[in-house]
Amino acid sequence: MIQSENKLDIQQLRANADAAGELLKALANPDRLLLLCQLSQGELNVSDLEALSGIQQPTLSQQLAVLRRKKMVETRRMGKQVYYRISSSAALSVIHVLYQHFCAGDAK
Amino acid sequence: MIQSENKLDIQQLRANADAAGELLKALANPDRLLLLCQLSQGELNVSDLEALSGIQQPTLSQQLAVLRRKKMVETRRMGKQVYYRISSSAALSVIHVLYQHFCAGDAK
């Protein structure tokens, strides 16, 4: 039955689109992109991120909380510092593509 | 001056993050992703998109309007039909990456 196969395809596609949409919503904010861009170079603690991004502390914590909640990052505590790293390979892939398109031409 | 160089880097990064954020915001919705996914295979008119996506007409028009406004797609009229195609290469790149991560394992 072509009709029902087609239906299934749409449902499958929609499920995928929902999942991909969740990922993009987690990334679709300049602050969070900036943070993930820095983290794509390796693990950093919150003070590092604050200095490298120029994001003020309350906003920083709020946006890091979003990234934690949406499973984009994982953390590890060492003494007073909390270190962040990217935990989503899909997020990392998107960050790389964005880097190509939006940062590749920048002077170093 | 290391300090001012650093400042410049942050400003440049932020400008890039703003631009990339605009792109992701345009994509960060399941309906729009589904539409762009279909369009990544080639040009389609609105009736095609409605059938292929299962999105109801008013929502479809609203989301197509968003994609037009944000310059993700371009259109061309042929008689009564309006044909859509992806006009943003950055969007296309992101769609491809998402396909790899979220659709690659699907049964055909």
Added chain:
DNA sequence: CAAACACTATATAAATATATATATTGTTTT
């Protein structure tokens, strides 16, 4: 030119996200 068709626009209520200020929780140092 009127009806049908394909599509776009407007309106509005509800849900989410953002900006910003303030308070709180752990950890180390003295």
Added chain:
DNA sequence: AAAACAATATATATATTTATATAGTGTTTG
């Protein structure tokens, strides 16, 4: 144990997005 430090949590006003209903525009057909 108190002070200082690094980070998280809460609160709230504003803005943006989404869902949904309804109206309108441009094109072809009879």
